[in-house]
Amino acid sequence: MTTTTTTEGKAGGGAQHISLRKVLGPVHVWALGVGIVLVGEFTGWNFSLAKGGAWGALIACWYIGLLYTCVAMIDSEVTSTVAAAGGQYTQAKHIIGPLMAFNVGLYLVMAYTMLEASNAIVVGDLLKSFAGETGYPDLDVKPFIVLTIAVLAWLNYRGVYATLTVNFVITAIAFASIIVLFFSVSPASPGKVLLHRELFTDLPYGWIGAIGALQFGMWYYLGIEGTCQAAEEVRSAGRSIPLGTMSGMITLLVAASLTWYVASGLMPWQYLGQAYTPLYDAAKLTGGGALQAIMFIGTLFAALASANGCINDASRSWFSMGRDRYMPEWFGAVHPRYRTPYRAILFLIPIAVVFALLFYTRLDLVIGFSILSGLLGYTFMSFNMMRFRKLWPLGSIHRGYVHPFHPWTAIILLLLCTTVYFATYLGYSDMLLSIMAFYIAASVWFAFHRYKYVKRGDQFTMPWPRPKGY
Amino acid sequence: MNIWVLVSYGAWAVSILLFGWMILDALAVGKQYKEDFLMSSREGEE
Numbered sequence: 379m380t381t382t383t384t385t386e387g388k389a390g391g392g393a394q395h396i397s398l399r400k401v402l403g404p405v406h407v408w409a410l411g412v413g414i415v416l417v418g419e420f421t422g423w424n425f426s427l428a429k430g431g432a433w434g435a436l437i438a439c440w441y442i443g444l445l446y447t448c449v450a451m452i453d454s455e456v457t458s459t460v461a462a463a464g465g466q467y468t469q470a471k472h473i474i475g476p477l478m479a480f481n482v483g484l485y486l487v488m489a490y491t492m493l494e495a496s497n498a499i500v501v502g503d504l505l506k507s508f509a510g511e512t513g514y515p516d517l518d519v520k521p522f523i524v525l526t527i528a529v530l531a532w533l534n535y536r537g538v539y540a541t542l543t544v545n546f547v548i549t550a551i552a553f554a555s556i557i558v559l560f561f562s563v564s565p566a567s568p569g570k571v572l573l574h575r576e577l578f579t580d581l582p583y584g585w586i587g588a589i590g591a592l593q594f595g596m597w598y599y600l601g602i603e604g605t606c607q608a609a610e611e612v613r614s615a616g617r618s619i620p621l622g623t624m625s626g627m628i629t630l631l632v633a634a635s636l637t638w639y640v641a642s643g644l645m646p647w648q649y650l651g652q653a654y655t656p657l658y659d660a661a662k663l664t665g666g667g668a669l670q671a672i673m674f675i676g677t678l679f680a681a682l683a684s685a686n687g688c689i690n691d692a693s694r695s696w697f698s699m700g701r702d703r704y705m706p707e708w709f710g711a712v713h714p715r716y717r718t719p720y721r722a723i724l725f726l727i728p729i730a731v732v733f734a735l736l737f738y739t740r741l742d743l744v745i746g747f748s749i750l751s752g753l754l755g756y757t758f759m760s761f762n763m764m765r766f767r768k769l770w771p772l773g774s775i776h777r778g779y780v781h782p783f784h785p786w787t788a789i790i791l792l793l794l795c796t797t798v799y800f801a802t803y804l805g806y807s808d809m810l811l812s813i814m815a816f817y818i819a820a821s822v823w824f825a826f827h828r829y830k831y832v833k834r835g836d837q838f839t840m841p842w843p844r845p846k847g848y
Numbered sequence: 849m850n851i852w853v854l855v856s857y858g859a860w861a862v863s864i865l866l867f868g869w870m871i872l873d874a875l876a877v878g879k880q881y882k883e884d885f886l887m888s889s890r891e892g893e894e
Contacts, residue, residue, distance in 0.1 A: 394885065394888070395885070395888035395889065395890065396885060396886070396888055396889055397889045397890070397893055398889065460892075461892050462891045462892035463891070463892075464891075468891065509852050512852075514850055514852045517852050517856070518856055521856045521857075521859035521860045521863070522856075522859055524859070524860070524863045525859040525860075525862060525863045527863075528862065528863040528866040528867055529862075529866060531866070531870070532866045532869070532870060535870050535873075609892075610891075610892055698891070701887070701889065701891065702891075707887060708887075710887050710889070711883075711886040711887050712886060712887075712888075712889045713877060714877060714880075714881050714885070714886065715877075720870075720873075720874055720877070721874065723870075724870055724871070724874055727867070839890065839891040839892055839893075840892070
């Protein structure tokens with residue numbers, strides 16, 4: 379590793395180069411992926427019940443679980459080979475081309491920044507409800523939204539190791555709270571506490587309702603693909619990224635299934651489909667003050683972990699785009715002491731704060747933008763994987779991990795994404811079309827204005843042989 | 849004054865302090881180090 383001290387590179391000093399610090403292991407990758415996602419089990423997934431009832435929500439849970447398993451497998455293979463910050467942006471740059479890379483980079487920045495804003499809103503709402511229970515229902519959430527973003531951005535600014543170690547601790551506590559809730563409802567004795575038989579109905583709006591529920595199934599897993607943003611800061615990308623991502627995906631499948639099982643056995647779908655804190659409500663129904671406190675802390679920690687991971691991921695994407703001049707080069711700077719992309723972190727703070735403060739009463743809108751940006755990214759991944767295996771077949775380059783069932787994984791991913799687009803169109807057609815228009819306008823800006831600044835000759839950094847057929 | 853009002857003022861104050869610290873630190877780094885050095889990281893490189 380290039381040694382960088384505080385004296386090197388100072389104004390008037392010698393010329394060296396600096397890099398992001400490689401200090402992370404599989405545990406940090408797990409904490410990044412699961413940390414971003416787990417808040418979705420505490421709030422959001424349950425809106426699927428309003429469309430599809432309990433069975434529709436279970437279909438969404440496993441259907442979207444399959445979609446994200448494909449995402450995790452594909453990501454693990456490509457990132458174990460393209461081990462650089464920027465994740466899917468960098469992959470698109472190497473495998474498809476500049477316009478796709480620009481769009482994917484933008485999807486990532488928007489998805490994570492919007493999710494960060496949403497999480498800050500959730501933290502504010504939680505504190506408001508807590509203040510309400512202590513006799514002060516008129517708490518202004520804005521200072522707490524801003525404080526959440528400020529503290530987490532500061533943590534990210536100061537170094538990736540501390541940031542993701544904190545994320546590991548609070549994510550593990552949040553996951554443990556789901557396990558505690560599960561064992562508190564006597565899961566081995568159906569009918570004692572859990573009333574599935576009494577509460578379950580047929581699909582309330584038929585199969586079209588079940589399809590409509592798919593969009594909300596995304597909340598269970600949205601963000602697990604963020605693990606690959608750590609690729610440039612892990613000690614061994616070939617080992618840590620697949621291990622952290624796949625173990626994270628298994629954790630989420632378990633957490634999602636437990637969440638659905640407990641909540642749908644305690645509350646009717648009509649209530650659950652519009653609840654804001656379903657797991658906290660479940661604790662209120664079944665346990666005393668201790669369980670409620672545990673679920674309150676679990677929800678709070680999950681939201682903080684998610685926002686923390688989102689700042690990490692959005693800044694790495696923006697930093698990578700700056701480094702290649704897809705965005706102004708100024709953003710490609712690394713902090714000489716903390717070795718973080720500090721200008722990218724700073725730049726994205728006001729964007730997250732403005733979105734959170736402007737739209738703190740429209741959480742669904744902010745989350746919707748995040749989900750659709752993520753979905754566009756997954757659609758890209760299926761094409762990316764097909765092209766990656768075609769241009770660099772197995773054996774032509776070293777891969778840290780080779781995912782099984784190719785090309786079926788990519789084909790299934792594309793089909794599942796198409797269904798979710800349809801589901802989104804059913805409920806949020808205006809939002810879907812607006813977001814498409816936004817990305818088309820951004821692409822035109824890139825093609826006709828920004829592309830001339832891109833470091834075209836320096837973009838391809840991987841030591842790979844010439845692609846097959848070229 | 850209600851405790852929650854005080855906590856809200858505290859939240860604003862801590863936020864301003866943290867944002868201020870980051871901005872000042874970024875400005876100091878920009879003065880102490882050459883731009884070429886700060887932007888010398890290379891993709892995927894150690």
